Amino acid sequence: MMADSKAKTRVAVAGLGAIGTDVAKALDQGIEGLTLVAVSANSPDKHRGWVAELKSAPKLVPIEQLAEVADIVVECAPSKLVRSIVAPVVERGKTAVVLSVGALLQNEDLVDLARAHGGQIIVPNGALIGLDAVTAAAVGTIHSAKLVTRKPVAGLVGAPHLAENNIQIEGITEPLRIFEGSARDAAKGFPANLNVAVALSLAGIGPDRTRVEIWADPTVTRNTHRIEVDSDSARFSMMIENIPSENPKTGRITALSVIACLRKLRASLRIGT
Ligand SMILES: NC(=O)C1=CN([C@@H]2O[C@H](COP(=O)(O)OP(=O)(O)OC[C@H]3O[C@@H](n4cnc5c(N)ncnc54)[C@H](OP(=O)(O)O)[C@@H]3O)[C@@H](O)[C@H]2O)C=CC1
Ligand SMILES: O=C([O-])CC(=O)C(=O)O
Structure with a gap:
């Protein structure tokens, strides 16, 4: 043996x-x-x-x-x-x-x-896709990196950014863009929802240069993240549609x-x- x-x-x-x-x-x-x-x-x-x-x-x-x-x-x-x-x-x-x-x-x-x-x-x-490709591109030069997140309302309620800016999302019937800014500010305003923005930024060009858009979207049932990266080695965009777990903020x-x-x-x- x-x-x-x-x-x-x-x-x-x-x-x-x-x-x-x-x-x-x-x-x-x-x-x-x-x-x-x-x-x-x-x-x-x-x-x-x-x-x-x-x-x-x-x-x-x-x-x-x-x-x-x-x-x-x-x-x-x-x-x-x-x-x-x-x-x-x-x-x-x-x-x-x-x-x-x-x-x-x-x-x-x-x-x-x-x-x-x-x-x-x-x-x-x-919950994100493609950090392998982002870290590879970051060995060269990344010109820009962007994340567009769409979540059902239940995945966003309670975020400090909403209360601080008096944004109502309960009961919306159409997609509403609730944030546009840097990954650093997204993490402050959505601490339980936007880990993915910070992960993307740490893999790539940092929290101040990584751009983020967040949509509260009553037409989606999944937490959806799309990344768009332009670099001197490749341009790529990838999307992931996450089925929520028993915690609606967290994809399975x-x-x-x-x-x-x-x-x-x-x-x-x-x-x-
Ligand atoms: N990086 C990524 O892509 C993602 C990151 N996340 C993040 O991961 C983290 C966990 O998410 P998730 O599992 O959905 O969270 P949950 O809310 O489902 O679970 C949190 C757990 O933490 C436990 N907890 C709370 N306080 C303490 C404490 N003082 N000591 C020990 N344990 C404690 C809770 O205990 P109890 O069960 O007893 O209440 C619970 O089990 C969150 O910060 C979330 O934002 C989420 C999704 C994606
Ligand atoms: O999509 C998810 O499952 C969770 C998410 O956005 C995050 O924590 O950044």
Whole structure:
């Protein structure tokens, strides 16, 4: 019998909502080289039942303990918690997979912290398409990058930009453009809705030069993102129409993107940049 020569990398999941639950279950089902050791939620009691039924139940612990017990921490919690989840991970030279990407703009020093301690922050494609092509184009020169997002009203209600500008979207019968500006401003005005804008900007030409349009669209049932990039190597546009998960702000493909990203970490064949 061959000995298992490679020790498994310990993974923890911070947040057990639309994304974290699927990621935790996929890790429990088995991802090559990885083992789920801990999870965190705001109301642990709500999750004890299904967590205990996993094949190999992880510990349910407060987020402060995750960096200690895991080598990789997957952040899929509210954006205000990004700093407290990610800083202790990268400070220990470990890896944080970040979903609340918008919050990285208010916490840019986390990247410096990772650099100083040999840690890493990974931002998966998440709900977006084409970050592989954008990072490739960014090796050359990108002239312009734009994101046009259309969401059903339920995917946008509660965004601070709407209240601050007195924009009513409930009951609209036609598409309404509710924002046009930089990815930085989109992230401020729509912290739970526009992680994709920030991900695009970090892959390409940064949050101030990346342009964003947001539409509240009662004619769509899916969160729709179109990116348009013009560079010295290629011009491309791509669109993705995401089926919402049980959280209408979050597309189903987001959790799958994290699972695919985790699979790539130890895969013998790795496709895509
Ligand atoms: N990068 C991308 O493409 C995308 C990013 N996102 C972002 O990912 C993040 C997660 O999204 P989603 O899964 O839909 O969110 P949900 O609202 O469905 O889940 C959030 C989870 O965080 C948990 N939580 C809240 N407070 C704490 C706390 N103090 N300690 C530990 N856990 C806590 C909640 O716990 P409980 O269950 O107990 O309430 C819940 O399980 C969001 O910031 C979202 O904006 C979303 C979609 C795409
Ligand atoms: O489309 C989605 O699923 C979520 C989204 O826009 C984001 O978080 O940026």
